[in-house]
Amino acid sequence: MDPFRFTIQARSGRARVGLLTTPHGRVETPLFMPVGTQGSVKGLLPKDLKAIGSQVLLANTYHLLLRPGPERVQALGGLHRFAGWDGPWLTDSGGFQVMSLGHLRRIDEEGVVFQSHLDGSLIRLTPERSIAIQEALGADFIMAFDECPPYPSSPEYLKASLERTLRWLERSLKAKTRPDQALFGIAQGGTDAGLRALSTRETLRFDLPGYAIGGLAVGETKEEMFPMVALSTEILPEAKPRYLMGVGHPEDLVAAMGLGVDLFDSVYPTRTGRFGSALVPEGRINLKNAQYLEDKRPLEEGCDCYACQTFSRAYIAHLVRAEEMLGGILLSLHNLRFLHRLTERAREAIRQGSYGAFAREFAERRFGKEI
Numbered sequence: 001m002d003p004f005r006f007t008i009q010a011r012s013g014r015a016r017v018g019l020l021t022t023p024h025g026r027v028e029t030p031l032f033m034p035v036g037t038q039g040s041v042k043g044l045l046p047k048d049l050k051a052i053g054s055q056v057l058l059a060n061t062y063h064l065l066l067r068p069g070p071e072r073v074q075a076l077g078g079l080h081r082f083a084g085w086d087g088p089w090l091t092d093s094g095g096f097q098v099m100s101l102g103h104l105r106r107i108d109e110e111g112v113v114f115q116s117h118l119d120g121s122l123i124r125l126t127p128e129r130s131i132a133i134q135e136a137l138g139a140d141f142i143m144a145f146d147e148c149p150p151y152p153s154s155p156e157y158l159k160a161s162l163e164r165t166l167r168w169l170e171r172s173l174k175a176k177t178r179p180d181q182a183l184f185g186i187a188q189g190g191t192d193a194g195l196r197a198l199s200t201r202e203t204l205r206f207d208l209p210g211y212a213i214g215g216l217a218v219g220e221t222k223e224e225m226f227p228m229v230a231l232s233t234e235i236l237p238e239a240k241p242r243y244l245m246g247v248g249h250p251e252d253l254v255a256a257m258g259l260g261v262d263l264f265d266s267v268y269p270t271r272t273g274r275f276g277s278a279l280v281p282e283g284r285i286n287l288k289n290a291q292y293l294e295d296k297r298p299l300e301e302g303c304d305c306y307a308c309q310t311f312s313r314a315y316i317a318h319l320v321r322a323e324e325m326l327g328g329i330l331l332s333l334h335n336l337r338f339l340h341r342l343t344e345r346a347r348e349a350i351r352q353g354s355y356g357a358f359a360r361e362f363a364e365r366r367f368g369k370e371i
């Protein structure tokens with residue numbers, strides 16, 4: 001039986017509730033994946049992530065290659081055992097992180113050569129090596145090695161890059177040996193509709209368990225990004241999960257779920273939490289703002305997370321000012337719970353056939369009035 005079966009349970013417009021089976025349990029989509037770049041979601045315990053409804057965690061090939069190294073993670077039982085998360089893991093393939101973090105020295109048909117951002121040592125990543133690393137790490141979902149072109153890029157560059165990414169997808173698939181891992185292809189094409197459609201269609205020539213929409217959330221405007229998301233989900237097959245990489249603002253999740261996206265990841269909720277901000281239905285509140293030092297209310301009225309059930313905004317504002325670790329920890333926990341509750345409510349609305357009303361109510365609260 002297919003270890004990665006995906007079945008649609010309900011539809012409302014283009015939004016859908018899916019059930020995705022993995023070797024580490026079944027998950028319900030749409031879902032948001034907390035980012036644990038180096039094998040840890042910063043400041044949060046796996047047991048607390050489970051308690052707030054996290055289903056799949058994301059880690060990065062680039063970072064784990066540099067430290068502690070895939071051989072060590074494999075020798076210690078693989079990501080699930082090593083990092084104490086027995087639910088599904090997804091690993092990104094390293095290409096994006098090289099472009100955004102490493103000191104890229106060269107990109108050619110073979111792969112990329114970059115300098116480590118840790119010690120400057122020269123490292124080569126190819127499709128074959130990326131797959132070998134992801135096999136050693138042992139994630140359930142692994143990503144093809146691709147190039148995420150910088151924004152903006154010329155149509156000529158976008159076309160050459162997406163064609164190379166398709167050749168790298170073929171090499172990634174050929175290098176794959178583990179049947180208990182699902183390889184996702186990643187469509188590119190930037191914000192050029194013709195090239196986006198071309199890349200998506202060519203990626204679909206590979207029969208894969210899921211497809212990612214790459215090359216977006218890299219600095220383009222929402223007006224440029226969303227037509228590409230809509231175009232992608234029109235072309236991608238209904239029966240396979242769609243993963244929009246790097247998207248994590250609440251309003252963007254609501255819009256993209258309405259366009260039929262199933263999987264999301266972003267450092268946004270945890271990063272903005274560490275920087276002192278809490279996600280709330282109206283948007284975001286920054287606890288560094290003095291107005292919260294007397295505020296007895298929870299971060300968000302009605303939120304069931306430990307931070308909101310236990311502490312006031314005043315206390316968390318104090319922690320943030322005092323640069324106490326607990327401040328960023330409580331805000332990260334709340335922000336992730338906020339996104340998990342958002343996707344839980346979205347799944348419920350889809351089951352009721354009322355996703356449109358859900359999205360409208362969300363937008364009224366989010367944009368209807370200033371905070």
Ligand SMILES: Nc1nc(=O)c2cc3nc(NCCN4CCCCC4)[nH]c3cc2[nH]1
Nearest residue numbers: 092093095096148214215216217218245246
């Ligand atoms: N393999 C791969 N291919 C992509 O095209 C890609 C595209 C992406 N687009 C983003 N956007 C998120 C960028 N993030 C925003 C918050 C600060 C850190 C960077 N992440 C991505 C990850 C990606 N991974």
